[in-house]
Amino acid sequence: MQRQVCSVINILKRTFSLQARTISGRLLTLPNKHASLLSRSQVRPSALRSVRTMLARTMFIQAEPTPNQDSLKFIPGVPVMKDGGTAEFLSGNSASISPLAKKLFQIDGVRGVFFGPDFITISKDPDAPWQLMKPDIYANIMDFFASGQPIVTEAQPPSDTEIKDDDPEVVQMIKELLDTRVRPAIQDDGGDIEYRGFDNGIVKLKLKGACRSCDSSVVTLRNGIENMLMHYIPEVTCVEQILDEEEAISQFEFEKLEKKLG
Structure with missing residues (x-):
């Protein structure tokens, strides 16, 4: 009876040791005398599924x-x-x-x-x-x-604030400020900003994410971004928000509904 108990305990130890090695991401191995029971190609997919399942269950969002x-x-x-x-x-x-x-x-x-x-x-x-x-x-x-899928299946375009060789000095300064001072603060709020151009003193920007339809987006542009750019770059006279066609249609329909309800 004692030998049977010891035998069961040894089996459990080997089992838990095997699971621990699989979950920790180390190479899955079996004792030599059990090598014929499972081939390497049979073990690896199940180990990966086990790790992925564990990640899904333990991920804290x-x-x-x-x-x-x-x-x-x-x-x-x-x-x-x-x-x-x-x-x-x-x-x-x-x-x-x-x-x-x-x-x-x-x-x-x-x-x-x-x-x-x-x-x-x-x-x-x-x-x-x-x-x-x-x-x-x-x-x-x-x-x-x-x-394990990629978040996007196509390559994304280069950063809008990437400084190019043919950018005028004022545009380089605008991009630098947007990238180092503005973008981190806006991403903290769940959004982002996209540079769309500079013409006759007007910096054209597109708000994205949580900032795109936020009630305070105009305040963000005028009191935050515009004031800072005008302070550091005298050539900047104002900041203008750019809407894509889809956004412009949505905003038009929303304003039309507001008038009807009002």
């Missing part, structure tokens, strides 16, 4: 509020855009290059997905309740990062 009550910043604790860039999708049709964005747009109420270096900002319809959307958002983010 933090949700942070933004200045926009209809946008939340989700922080998965792992890199999102690994090259440090950003990507924004305003509809399911535009999300064809991102498996995660396509999944998120299938959740009722989602109207915008923004990927930052280490966060994901979800924007919703004003009448959609966060308490009903959050469980699906968490589940989709966890499942995606456990799958």
Whole structure:
């Protein structure tokens, strides 16, 4: 009886030792006398599935509020855009290059997905309740990062604030300030800013993510960005927000609805 108990204990020790080595990501090995039972090709896929399942179950996703009550910043604790860039999708049709964005747009109420270096900002319809959307958002983010898929399937364009050899000195200064002083602060709020040009003293910018439809976006442009650029660069006279066609149509429809309700 004692020998049987010892035998069971030894088996359990080997089993738990094997699981620990698999989960820690080390090379999965078996004692020589069991080598014939499992080939290397049979073990490796199951080990990877085990690790991915563990990551999905243990991932802690933090949700942070933004200045926009209809946008939340989700922080998965792992890199999102690994090259440090950003990507924004305003509809399911535009999300064809991102498996995660396509999944998120299938959740009722989602109207915008923004990927930052280490966060994901979800924007919703004003009448959609966060308490009903959050469980699906968490589940989709966890499942995606456990799958090992790329966040986007196509290469993203170079940074809008990348300084080019033919940029005038004033444009170089604008890009430098936007990249080092403005962008970090706006990304903290779950958004980003995109440089669109400089003409006759006017800096043209596009707000993205949580800042795109935020009520304080005009204040951000005028009191924050514009004042700072004018302070350091005398050639700058004002800052102008640029809307893409899809955004302009959405804003027009929203203003039309406001007038009807008012």
